[in-house]
Amino acid sequence: MADLRRPPDWQQPADRHTSLIDPVITVRQLSRFGFARKSLTRIDHALVFSTSKGAYETYLPPLRPGRGEVAARRYTAVYEVDMGVHPHRAEIPLPSDNDAFEFIATVDLSWQVIDPAAFVQGGHRDVPALLLGELQLATRSLTRQFPIHDSAGAEAQVLRGLADRPPPGAAVGLKVIWTLQLRRDQQDIEHQRRLQSINHTSTEQIRTEQLGMAYDIELDRRTRQQDAFQVARALEYGRRDQELVLQRQEWQQEQDRVRARHEAELRELDAEKIAFYQRYLEEGGVVAWAMHLASNKQDSHLVLNSMREDQLRLIQAKMELARELLAGDNAEDYELESPKRLALDAMHEIFNQHLPGIPGPQPPSPSPSAGTRLTKADPPEADPPQMNPTEETDSTFPGWRPPPGYGTSPSTPPPQRDGDGREDRTP
Structure with missing residues (x-):
């Protein structure tokens, strides 16, 4: 590697967790008698050397050229290229059959440099813009065939059309894995949400009325059943009350018979007492005094x-x-x-x-x-x-x-x- 006593022509303050749009980290000019230092290059970065004839030679990690080899081949510059995988998410507008409405395509992609020399030779500095531009260019003609409300059909057509084309970024040495989701624009989404809200409200009202009728029927049935139960309970209560009244009357009659029998016995006893005292009182005072003296000596x-x-x-x-x-x-x-x-x-x-x-x-x-x-x-x-x-x-x-x-x-x-x-x- 070149001597780092001279400042690089281009350098990014990037590490392993930095979100990059340009995978070229540093660019240095090499002197004729420069020498390389292996310890100053990251192990996961590739080195692309340019010659005076305009050719590019790549040293993938962990290969590094020696000082003699660099001097012998007379490299003029070196590019340090990041070969990591970088994710990116973006939204791109796609036209519909009506220019007043546009589809919104949400693209999730991850890119990686697999051919550093081709990428350096291509001279691109913004990888996400490159990839999104290729996708938008390939899909605009496909989405114009569909109205704004048919986002599902447009998405399916886009996926089929891109499957027949080479993957984006392949010409500049990139490996891209991507997915695309198509949806309507925000105004149509809000309109559809309002329509859906109206439909939901109408459906709720219809459902409420239907269930209300069922509820009324069930409530009427339950009320009738309760009325039947109350009538049956009232009849049973009346029957029990009548039986109780009859039993009470029978008991009262029995009490009256017992009372009458007791009163008759008392009358008979009083009559016997009256006859007894009458007989003794009629016989004279001496007999009455004798009877009194018999009980009261x-x-x-x-x-x-x-x-x-x-x-x-x-x-x-x-x-x-x-x-x-x-x-x-x-x-x-x-x-x-x-x-x-x-x-x-x-x-x-x-x-x-x-x-x-x-x-x-x-x-x-x-x-x-x-x-x-x-x-x-x-x-x-x-x-x-x-x-x-x-x-x-x-x-x-x-x-x-x-x-x-x-x-x-x-x-x-x-x-x-x-x-x-x-x-x-x-x-």
Whole structure:
């Protein structure tokens, strides 16, 4: 390689990651007695030497010429060419059948120098512009056959047309791998987007209406089903409620029957009680007091005092009645004969210390044939007091005698007799 003590005629500040459009990195003029330095050239770069006769000789990496070889062949210049793969992406306009509209071609390509001498001899400085120009030149006549809305057909025609032609950049020693995508211009794209939006909106509305009808049908069916369920539920509720009402009525009737039976039993019991108390009350106060004393033994003193007071009141009443009968002159003697006899009998019992209601010795009744009449001045003789063998005295209350009917059946009181000795049935 030439001595680098002289500055190069052309040099790019590029490394492995720099995006290049010109693969020639440096260009140096060589003196006749120059010499090469191998260590100052990158290992992946090719060296293209030019001779004085206009020829180019290439040294691909890692080959490098020696100093003697450079001096012997009398090279005049050296070109350092990058042989890496460089990608590039670009958009080029392509005409349609209407000049007012253009297709937009998006080109993705990657290029690499495979023949450095041919590239240096071609003298190109902008590889992407070279390749895109060749593609545009080859495809313009193909895309003019299609309207702007038929981008797919135009793209297919372009790919078929380029497949029959040599690859771009082959004439200048380049290896190119490319792909092309054709689309409409931006105005047509926006127009198609608006149309598509309108179509989408219309489709959505149509779809909404269709689904709305289906939704309405389904909603109506569901509402009818709910109504049917509610009617069935109401019928079932009514049936259950009617059954409950019937059961409640049956239960109420059963309760009424039980209550009526209970009330009837209570009435029967009350009737029995009424009959029981009526029978004993009809038989006299002594029996009633005896029944009370049978259930309340602690009231014996009260019962005896009450009976004694009742007897005293009865005796006083009889004495007053007898006094009034014996002293009265308002009736005939034959009308007062029987009452006076009863009054005398009561007085006779009082004098004999007999309690009323206890049978004692009967006084002799006067013979009707004797023609004698009881008067106020002729009282009957009182029999000597006799003691009934059934009578018993109470040691607690001296002088007390059993009440009438005591020791005998209360239902058969002693009969009362008139002055003729016959039973007195007058109440």
